[in-house]
Amino acid sequence: MLTSQTVSKPPRRAFDARLGLLCAGLFCAVGALGGCSTTASAAGDAVARTEASQRPDVSAAQAAAPSVAAVPAGVSPEAREAMTEVDEAAGFKRWIGEFRSYALERGIAPGVFDATFAEARFQPRVLELDRSQPEFTRAVWDYLDSAVSDTRVQRGRQMLTEHRATLEAAEARYGVPAEVIVAIWGMESNYGANFGSFSTIDSLATLGYEGRRSSWARGELISALRIIQAGDIDRAHMVGSWAGAMGHTQFMPSSFLEYAVDGDGDGHRDIWGSIPDVVASTANYLARNGWRAGQPWGAEVRLPAGFDYAVADMAERRATEAWQGLGVTALEGETLPAFDQASVLLPAGARGPAFLVGPNFRAIMRYNNSTSYALGVALLSQRLSGGAGVQGDWPRDLVMLSRTQVRELQTLLGQRGFDAGTPDGVIGPATRGAMRAFQRSQGLPGDGFPTLTLLERLRGQ
Numbered sequence: 001m002l003t004s005q006t007v008s009k010p011p012r013r014a015f016d017a018r019l020g021l022l023c024a025g026l027f028c029a030v031g032a033l034g035g036c037s038t039t040a041s042a043a044g045d046a047v048a049r050t051e052a053s054q055r056p057d058v059s060a061a062q063a064a065a066p067s068v069a070a071v072p073a074g075v076s077p078e079a080r081e082a083m084t085e086v087d088e089a090a091g092f093k094r095w096i097g098e099f100r101s102y103a104l105e106r107g108i109a110p111g112v113f114d115a116t117f118a119e120a121r122f123q124p125r126v127l128e129l130d131r132s133q134p135e136f137t138r139a140v141w142d143y144l145d146s147a148v149s150d151t152r153v154q155r156g157r158q159m160l161t162e163h164r165a166t167l168e169a170a171e172a173r174y175g176v177p178a179e180v181i182v183a184i185w186g187m188e189s190n191y192g193a194n195f196g197s198f199s200t201i202d203s204l205a206t207l208g209y210e211g212r213r214s215s216w217a218r219g220e221l222i223s224a225l226r227i228i229q230a231g232d233i234d235r236a237h238m239v240g241s242w243a244g245a246m247g248h249t250q251f252m253p254s255s256f257l258e259y260a261v262d263g264d265g266d267g268h269r270d271i272w273g274s275i276p277d278v279v280a281s282t283a284n285y286l287a288r289n290g291w292r293a294g295q296p297w298g299a300e301v302r303l304p305a306g307f308d309y310a311v312a313d314m315a316e317r318r319a320t321e322a323w324q325g326l327g328v329t330a331l332e333g334e335t336l337p338a339f340d341q342a343s344v345l346l347p348a349g350a351r352g353p354a355f356l357v358g359p360n361f362r363a364i365m366r367y368n369n370s371t372s373y374a375l376g377v378a379l380l381s382q383r384l385s386g387g388a389g390v391q392g393d394w395p396r397d398l399v400m401l402s403r404t405q406v407r408e409l410q411t412l413l414g415q416r417g418f419d420a421g422t423p424d425g426v427i428g429p430a431t432r433g434a435m436r437a438f439q440r441s442q443g444l445p446g447d448g449f450p451t452l453t454l455l456e457r458l459r460g461q
Helices: 012-030 042-054 060-064 077-105 110-117 124-131 140-147 150-162 164-174 178-189 200-210 214-230 253-259 275-287 320-325 359-367 371-384 403-415 429-441 452-459
Strands: 298-302 343-345 354-357
Touching (some): 110 200, 110 214, 124 200, 164 275, 178 275, 275 359, 354 371
Antiparallel strands (some): 298 354, 343 354
């Protein structure tokens, strides 16, 4: 079992040095102060508190925090950074006091709360990661090259052999194949090699105090406290990703409370150190989210010439027979799965491979709401079962659009009368619908896949 490792704070000596610079900077800036202060002017603080109190999702503790923006001109960057740390620590401490009342009202014992938060630390790195949005989108074929690499397949087969009895027991109980459980394990943490070393309490407390999703983070933090209070894990061993996902298969605390299972019979649910608990909990999650025992996830298919790509959408569900009526066929030597509700998935548009996916694919998406992720799990489980990888060719010559380019595409679609919603650089249903409509207006396959060629065509309109 891993020990707790949190994002490190600056050494005390460096912090003290910055405090010295802060005092010197303030003295030089306002002479008459005669010493070091970590608060700004009363007028500045009043404005900051008033503005903060009017914003949604801002606690009283945050609103009361000193305003760093009001530091007098001339203060060095080092001094300003030191002052920010002091203010942040003070605001975070006040927030914990406020959150304590909130937690106790929801059944958390005072002793549990106080012991858990005795060493709580604000983690700036968590906010950096939460706010970072990569400019460039990763192509699905690059993602799958890594997700379903030969190395990951080989390691997964080792896990199947090593934990065969445990996996077979979970499969018998929940109806989820061993290969699917192991595939999720591989996708989430590379079979436990990397499930994160952030303190879950510190991460969620930081996001609850100053994150863009503070209400959500506070709810997850209450769930984390309930897990500790139940005795399933202690604070030191509750570690995971910066966003609060925990253990080998990355359960959020609320998901842990809902789906985690004591697979080894020791009276605790331990997704950090007990593989039987990890396996049973993952299978239980899928089983309770729509997994249908005995059904495959889907299959790679061929589409006929002239196929209407506008119906290739996860929201479009038809029986296998209906898709066959539209000319969808299995690969040579294969048979189409018999689904009552299936969708045609084109992860790389009309030029890439096509898949017919059923209810179990959607169950995987409830674990992680991404078609690329679900396809990664599906294909990895297929390889672990001895099956083939993707047979069709990926359009590797295509250049993926950056977030800036996607925003431009969304803006141009709107200007041309195709409503793509508010330009935000993220491809969602509205943007795909607008792209399909524009493509059809141009006599192009309406696959709703963003390409540089499509953007250039919009620019030329």
